[in-house]
Amino acid sequence: MFKCVIVLFTYGISITGFSQEDNEKNEIKVIARVQTDKVLLRWAATTPSSWLRGNKYGYLIERYTVLRDGNLLNPPEKKSLATAIPMPLEQWKEAVEKNDYAAIMAQALYGETFEVEETQGGLAQIINKSREIEQRFSFALFAADLNFEASKMAALGYEDVDIKNNEEYLYKVISLVPEELMKIEPGIVTIKIKEAEPLPAPIDLIAVPDDKNILLTWEYAMFKSIYNAYFVERSENGIDFKRLGGDTPLVNLNDKPGAPARRMFYVDTLSQNNKTFHYRVIGVSPFGEQGTPSEVVSAQGIKKLSSVPHISRHEFDNKGGVIINWDFAKETENEITGFELNWAAQEKGPYKVVKTGIPASSRKTTYAEPEPSNYFRVTALGKNNQKTTSLTAFVQTIDSIPPAAPIGLLGTVDTLGLVKLQWEANLEKDMLGYRVFRGNLDKEELSQITIDPINRTTFIDTVQVKSLNSSVFYQIVAVDKRFNMSDYSEKLRLKKPDVVPPSSPVFKGYKVDPKGIYLKWINSTSDDVVAHKLFRQRMDQSEKGWLPIFETDTITQYIDSNIESGIKYRYAIFAEDDSGLQSVPSTPITITSQTSTDEDLIKGFSLVADRVNKNISISWRKLPEDVLEITIYKSKKDEKPILFKQMPNSTNKVIDNSISPGNTYVYSLKVITKQGNHSKMKTKEVIF
Structure with a gap:
């Protein structure tokens, strides 16, 4: 056993497509590539625990011939190619002495401890805080991605040399871990034997110059499934290129699950400006292959602008324009081509260029059509496409005249309480928007219901339909960009859909005499009642149902003389509003009629x-x-x-x-x- 310290000199390490995503499922992922007279296979387990058990029990590689000469084989021809298990420690010595990635792989498999010394980058620091098995797993996959020989020695790669050009294969990599210990899904990949295709050249390489450094960036997402690392090469004459960073390739640390990276970036630090350098990049596949170099781009470091404009003052001319004055060091005028004026309606922007071609010797310019609120910046334009921009200056024009009151206010209320308002647009050029006010009573002061002025002439509101207020009132106020407010518009009254029945009337008393039954009641308290309806029901079943006998608007008494003597009657009274809604009936009362008779029953008195x-x-x-x-x-x-x-x-x-x-x-x-x-x-x- 031995101990080694892994030192990373690049941005960090990368874990390729096998384990980049947080995959909790125990399975095997496989990729394949055809080379001359052989097929290269690469695989990996998706979790540290399944990788650790795979190192102990190994993997079985099976091949199924599914097509031959274009004909489908049924069933496919099965062939067991090999059983792969990591090589024992003693067989790694020679490879470790020659290959850094073999050393990383051996340490991940057999090292007593696994330490990471961080010199640059943040991913190594994260791995330091993870469990050791996760560190070993991550670095093992990293080493396998960058060196195919190391992957084969670690049972993560295989070469199938017994192939035929007229056949198509399905490869299956099976974990030999007993299922009672861990169930690991096998990995499958298909490939058609054909002439090996060259790896593509990276595209869209761009060099962005800066002061003693050059930023290189190129397309990453398009070749993500082909390349997992890149070499950057630099040349002073455009012919002889030297790799930056030695044999350590660059990997993309910005590529994360849920936020995939689109481009790769690299910054080359220069010892001097104004010297041309030539760059190209070369992709590295998970099989350790190096692809075709990209096209060459050239750039040279450029000196930063040493001066920044400073807006010193502003004033208005007799035509209402704004004269902007600024300071800029005279001795640095030779570094720039001129100035431009930027304008925005808000401090946070967006800013747009409103004046260009201002000479390098100028220190003022005029903006002819200012708005009520203006934010200005002056930008110095360097000869090497560099810019320096002043701080923002706020300029406000004088405007105390409010806009006209909005007109043409209309609206509707539906049965769900949805209110739709519209009005005519104001004609003032400096309009900012409109404020909407609402109230429930005609005489009350309306309240604002918009937080900020709205820039449209329509508004949607919601109101409670089931409420004691039968109407809702609206007014609109126009606001200009200086926040001058107009007078209120005409007040708009909108009647709510009536879905609330009126309150019930209540019987106050009754009296029975020979003329009939005298009834009194208290009318409904609802203000939209248009009628009170009195109903009678005869209790001896000679008549069925309730019969209307009287209707009134404000009268509160009635004599029912159209009755028979000695009969029980029930009375109920309803209120009805102007929407045709009827109240719950009053509590019915039952009364027996009492009328005189002409019969002379008393004799011999x-x-x-x-x-x-x-x-x-x-x-x-x-x-x-x-x-x-x-x-x-x-x-x-x-x-x-x-x-x-x-x-x-x-x-x-x-x-x-x-x-x-x-x-x-x-x-x-x-x-x-x-x-x-x-x-x-x-x-x-x-x-x-």
Whole structure:
């Protein structure tokens, strides 16, 4: 066993397509490439734990011939090619001495410890904080990507040399880890044997010069499945190229799951400016192959502009234009070609160029058509496409005239409470937008419901339809770019769809007399009621259902005279609003009618004064059986009668002992039948 320290001199390390994504599923991924007279296979487990067990138990490589001479073989011809397991430690010594990637692979497989010394980049620092098995797994795949010989020694690569040009194969890499320990899905790849294709040249290489450095960038995403690393080469004469960074290739650390990188970047630091250098890049495949070099680009370092413009003051001319003045070092005028003026309506931009071609010797310029609010920057243009830009200067024009009040305000409210407003656009050129105000009462002050001025002439609002307010009110105010506010528009009243029935009326009282049933009620308190409807129901089932008997708007009483005597009736009253909605009925009341009858039921009514015994005898004949009760009223002559007696039908005589001599007494009789009818009253008087 041995110990080594891995030093990375590039941006960091890369884990290729086998494990770049956070894949928790235990499986094997396989890729293949045809070379002259052989097929190269590369595979890897997708998790550290499955890789670790694969190192112990190994892999089985199977090949299935599926096509021959264009004909499908059924079943395919199966052939077991090899069983791969990492080579023992003692067989790595020679490879480790010659190859850094073999050393990394051997340390990942067999090292007692696994340390990473960080000199540049952030990914190595992250790996330092991970578990050691994850470090070993990551670096093993990295080494396998960059050196095919190391991948074969680590049981992550294989060469199939027994191939035929007229056949197509399916390769299957099977983990030999027992399923009871871990289930690992096999990896499959198909390939057609044909003439080996050269690897493509990287494209879109661009060199961006700066002060003593050159930024190189090229297309990455298009060749991501082909190349996993790149060499950058530089030349001073365009012929003899030397690799930057030695034999350590560059990998893309910006390529992350969920945020794939589009381009590769590399910065070459220069010892001097104004010297031309030539660059090209070469891709490295997961099989360790180097592709065709890219086209050559050339660039040289350029000196940065040493001066920055500074806006010193501004003023208005007699035409309303803004004169912008700035300072710039006179001795650095030879470094620039001139100036340009940038303008924006807001400090954060976006800025646009409003004046170009300003000479390098100029220190002021005029902007003829300023807005109410203006933000200016002056940019110095270097001779090498460099720029320096001043800080922002704010210029505000004088404007105290508000826009006109908006006109033509219209709107609608649907049954869901969705309000749609529209109005005519103002004609002022400095319009910023409109503010919308809303209220629930005509006399109240409306409240603003827009946070910022809106730049359109329509607005959508929502209101509560089921509320006590039947209307909603709107007004619009126009705002210019100096935040001057117009007068309010005409107030718009919108009637809400009526979905709330009115409140119910309430019966206040009733009275029964011979003329009929006298009813009183309290009207509904809702302000949109247009009618109160009184209904009656006869309880003896001779009539079915409720019958309307009276309708009014404001009257609160009614005499129901169209009734029969002695019948029970139920009464209910409803309120109806101007939308046709009807309230819940009042609590019904049940009343029995009481009307007089013309039938003369009292016969033989007589009064006898017994002055000896000091009483008056009141008698009458036997009454019919349907008489329920006999009522007798008594009074002295010219006085108000009072109830004297109430007796059942079984009695036909009463003695009055409560009398005094020298008075005239008046007695009245009336009977009530079982049907509730009252007979005619009989009255007689006697002198005692």
